Amino acid sequence: MPQLTLYHAAPSRSSIVHWMLEELGEPYDIHLVSFKKGENRQPAFLAINPMGKLPALRHGDVVITEAAAICTYLADEFPKAKLNVRVGDPRRGIYLKWLFFGPSCVEPAITERAYPRKDPPPPSTLGFGDFDTVVDVLAKGAGAANPYLMGAQFTAADVIIGSGLRWGMMFKLLPEREEFKTYVARIEERPALKRATEKDAKLQKEQEAG
């Protein structure tokens, strides 16, 4: 079985994949990359991800970057964990919508809110449209989650959207809507998320000391 290695800085967007790996239940190892030491901008890491960004995941000879792509890949590659919605399942379209909604709508909307532009482009030219609409769509999805976005099944889409909601509320960049709080409280009960968070706290200390 090819080895899974997560290139990681704790905590960062690679924590999303760390949580996903804990959900997956397959053996993996972690290669810490220090932002403080600029390791992500050094040739050794740029050969892995020319963007100089984390996360990156190595699976045997394959390297995957972009958190949502990595989570989609892992869910499909290890179907035993039941974290994907398979091709042919009518729910797959909605599943993919949420996986893409994270990086293409939630993230840029939050960043735009954190760093507003003096002359923002018209909403029709922005992939995410506008912040309030993104929040409303998210609130509708989170409010309908029963208990998860895809119903009874927890999937990679919950890892992506759940991470975005947790991160957005943590930094007060998303409103504390009742739908968000209830959904986030539910996913925070996941043992895999608790394990990843605990491990990240230890890794963060390790990285800060190093």
Ligand SMILES: N[C@@H](CCC(=O)N[C@@H](CS)C(=O)NCC(=O)O)C(=O)O
């Ligand atoms: N689009 C990427 C974004 C990754 C990203 O921006 N990662 C940040 C950490 S949270 C990073 O590596 N920043 C370091 C840098 O840009 O120098 C993804 O979703 O995986």
